[in-house]
Amino acid sequence: xxxxxxxxxxxxxxxxxxxxxxxxxxxxxxxxxxxxxxxxxxxxxxxxxxxxxxxxxxxxxxxxxxxxxxxxxxxxxxxxxxxxxxxxxxxxxxxxxxxxxxxxxxxxxxxxxxxxxxxxxxxxxxxxxxxxxxxxxxxxxxxxxxxxxxxxxxxxxxxxxxxxxxxxxxxxxxxxxxxxxxxxxxxxxxxxxxxxxxxxxxxxxxxxxxxxxxxxxxxxxxxxxxxxxxxxxxxxxxxxxxxxxxxxxxxxxxxxxxxxxxxxxxxxxxxxxxxxxxxxxxxxxxxxxxxxxxxxxxxxxxxxxxxxxxxxxxxxxxxxxxxxxxxxxxxxxxxxxxxxxxxxxxxxxxxxxxxxxxxxxxxxxxxxxxxxxxxxxxxxxxxxxxxxxxxxxxxxxxxxxxxxxxxxxxxxxxxxxxxxxxxxxxxxxxxxxxxxxxxxxxxxxxxxxxxxxxxxxxxxxxxxxxxxxxxxxxxxxxxxxxxxxxxxxxxxxxxxxxxxxxxxxxxxxxxxxxxxxxxxxxxxxxxxxxxxxxxxxxxxxxxxxxxxxxxxxxxxxxxxxxxxxxxxxxxxxxxxxxxxxxxxxxxxxxxxx
Numbered sequence: 001x002x003x004x005x006x007x008x009x010x011x012x013x014x015x016x017x018x019x020x021x022x023x024x025x026x027x028x029x030x031x032x033x034x035x036x037x038x039x040x041x042x043x044x045x046x047x048x049x050x051x052x053x054x055x056x057x058x059x060x061x062x063x064x065x066x067x068x069x070x071x072x073x074x075x076x077x078x079x080x081x082x083x084x085x086x087x088x089x090x091x092x093x094x095x096x097x098x099x100x101x102x103x104x105x106x107x108x109x110x111x112x113x114x115x116x117x118x119x120x121x122x123x124x125x126x127x128x129x130x131x132x133x134x135x136x137x138x139x140x141x142x143x144x145x146x147x148x149x150x151x152x153x154x155x156x157x158x159x160x161x162x163x164x165x166x167x168x169x170x171x172x173x174x175x176x177x178x179x180x181x182x183x184x185x186x187x188x189x190x191x192x193x194x195x196x197x198x199x200x201x202x203x204x205x206x207x208x209x210x211x212x213x214x215x216x217x218x219x220x221x222x223x224x225x226x227x228x229x230x231x232x233x234x235x236x237x238x239x240x241x242x243x244x245x246x247x248x249x250x251x252x253x254x255x256x257x258x259x260x261x262x263x264x265x266x267x268x269x270x271x272x273x274x275x276x277x278x279x280x281x282x283x284x285x286x287x288x289x290x291x292x293x294x295x296x297x298x299x300x301x302x303x304x305x306x307x308x309x310x311x312x313x314x315x316x317x318x319x320x321x322x323x324x325x326x327x328x329x330x331x332x333x334x335x336x337x338x339x340x341x342x343x344x345x346x347x348x349x350x351x352x353x354x355x356x357x358x359x360x361x362x363x364x365x366x367x368x369x370x371x372x373x374x375x376x377x378x379x380x381x382x383x384x385x386x387x388x389x390x391x392x393x394x395x396x397x398x399x400x401x402x403x404x405x406x407x408x409x410x411x412x413x414x415x416x417x418x419x420x421x422x423x424x425x426x427x428x429x430x431x432x433x434x435x436x437x438x439x440x441x442x443x444x445x446x447x448x449x450x451x452x453x454x455x456x457x458x459x460x461x462x463x464x465x466x467x468x469x470x471x472x473x474x475x476x477x478x479x480x481x482x483x484x485x486x487x488x489x490x491x492x493x494x495x496x497x498x499x500x501x502x503x504x505x506x507x508x509x510x511x512x513x514x515x516x517x518x519x520x521x522x523x524x525x526x527x528x529x530x531x532x533x534x535x536x537x538x539x540x541x542x543x544x545x546x547x548x549x550x551x552x553x554x555x556x557x558x559x560x561x562x563x564x565x566x567x568x569x570x571x572x573x574x575x576x577x578x579x580x581x582x583x584x585x586x587x588x589x590x591x592x593x
Contacts, residue, residue, distance in 0.1 A: 053223040057248025059177060065145060066101025068120065068175050069160065077168050082151055082159040100158055103144055108176045108240060110169055117142035122169040125149070147172065167269035170239040174273035180246035181275040182313065184254065185322040187404065188261040190302045191282025193450040194397045195260045198282055200425045201401035203258045208418030209410045214249035214257040219426045219562035221245065224252030229426065229562065236265025255319060263301040275312045277322040278407060279305045280400050284334040285449035299334060306341035325350060325407040327400055330358045350407055352399040360403040362395050369461060376402055381412040386420040390429055393453045427561025432581045434590035437551035438467065442577050444561025446476070446503070448486040451558060455494045458554045467552025468496030472545045473559045475517055477508030484513065488520025497548055498526055499533045501541035503559045504567040510536050538566065543584045557581060
């Protein structure tokens with residue numbers, strides 16, 4: 001098959017509102033999220049918007065359906081093909097009639113409302129809607145074939161029956177967009193915490209080395225030279241969006257892509273057709289059991305990124321060598337499993353950490369409230385790396401980026417300069433200063449481990465100022481319920497005052513969520529109405545925390561970080577945590593500097 005990789009425009013499947021490590025299962029609420037608008041956040045590059053670049057990355061031509069069917073067959077995905085005359089078993093040889101294979105198609109969609117003439121419609125079963133219920137509607141809008149995981153009776157179009165439509169969607173999206181990951185050096189970053197910061201650091205190192213780099217993270221998307229805030233609660237987008245973005249990167253001249261790769265994206269097959277060259281593991285702790293069921297399944301989803309390195313074609317036609325490499329945090333208890341997965345894939349491994357055996361090691365660390373100075377030793381060089389970010393946990397994030405530089409044999413000065421030039425990451429340890437006598441920090445921490453790390457960092461800061469900690473946070477609705485009392489207990493042990501509030505309650509009872517978190521805080525000795533407050537309205541909760549704050553205190557606003565909305569039962573509502581903090585401080589008579 002001939003692959004078109006750049007410069008075409010057209011139409012494709014619409015994103016759903018499923019997210020990344022704050023992820024929604026596929027198909028939630030069925031509302032198309034639309035194209036991402038760079039007006040909501042930071043923008044670099046004045047001539048074009050992210051929307052323009054995504055449009056340019058579209059494919060406006062036609063592709064022969066037989067190519068997709070052959071590819072699905074080669075992957076062993078097809079069970080039967082049902083033309084008008086009825087099903088034909090895949091085992092019978094050629095599993096479709098020639099007439100079906102000769103049909104030219106003009107797009108791939110998984111939301112029936114985004115179907116247009118001669119589309120392939122892929123039916124996805126989600127948490128709140130089942131695409132199989134909309135096969136007939138897709139046919140009415142012009143779909144020429146449906147990919148389903150069970151035959152839909154009475155549907156007026158041919159159906160390709162596969163075992164897993166999510167993975168079939170990934171195959172169809174990669175086929176439609178011409179396998180753009182084959183034209184990029186692709187870095188995937190997975191782990192419970194630290195993915196976004198590590199992604200920013202990795203991209204900074206690559207850019208400093210002259211490697212134009214695209215970026216897909218929880219907080220931002222970068223294509224070409226344009227970087228914009230990610231307005232969705234999305235880390236790893238749905239396969240059609242992801243492949244479209246990668247194609248747009250190729251069209252915009254990017255040579256590499258750094259992709260935050262979540263357990264949801266891996267388990268739900270969104271990244272199944274991405275040819276990763278480098279996989280980075282940050283750490284592993286309790287999270288997302290609402291999807292995976294067990295910690296072991298969650299871990300195995302992460303491991304699949306490393307096992308998948310075996311499928312990457314080592315003969316990519318790139319301007320520089322991208323050896324298949326696994327970069328593993330040796331200090332994490334799960335390190336050996338990730339090293340074993342890399343060995344299985346035939347990839348080399350570079351370890352990092354503070355352990356004596358790490359290939360990239362932090363020998364010494366100096367820190368203050370705003371920066372870090374890390375003495376780094378590798379097999380090639382030994383020197384100091386200066387970071388404009390606070391928090392000792394960021395040492396590991398930086399070491400992972402150094403290890404990426406080592407994997408690509410970049411100049412040490414380029415590695416150090418890239419890291420020292422990064423001023424920070426949106427929604428990560430962001431200070432808000434309106435002249436108040438207490439500190440305010442906005443951070444995305446939304447797992448037990450990340451909340452504990454941030455509070456343990458800020459505790460000594462508050463003590464040195466003669467104050468204490470105040471934490472304002474919640475827990476996402478329709479998500480992992482086991483972590484709620486854990487987070488309450490962590491905050492209850494460390495904070496002078498705990499204020500529980502809405503994060504993204506979605507369709508779940510918000511008060512019930514707060515009660516479950518509160519049970520952990522109460523177990524740690526907190527008392528409701530005194531040093532434990534449950535205030536559902538997040539704006540009121542922040543205002544109350546500031547009113548209760550004393551000189552020297554540190555107030556942590558956790559869980560929202562960079563996000564631009566709160567998802568309620570009736571859908572998302574605009575929200576900007578930093579802006580709301582400033583508003584609350586100004587209402588108390590302080591003014592932003």
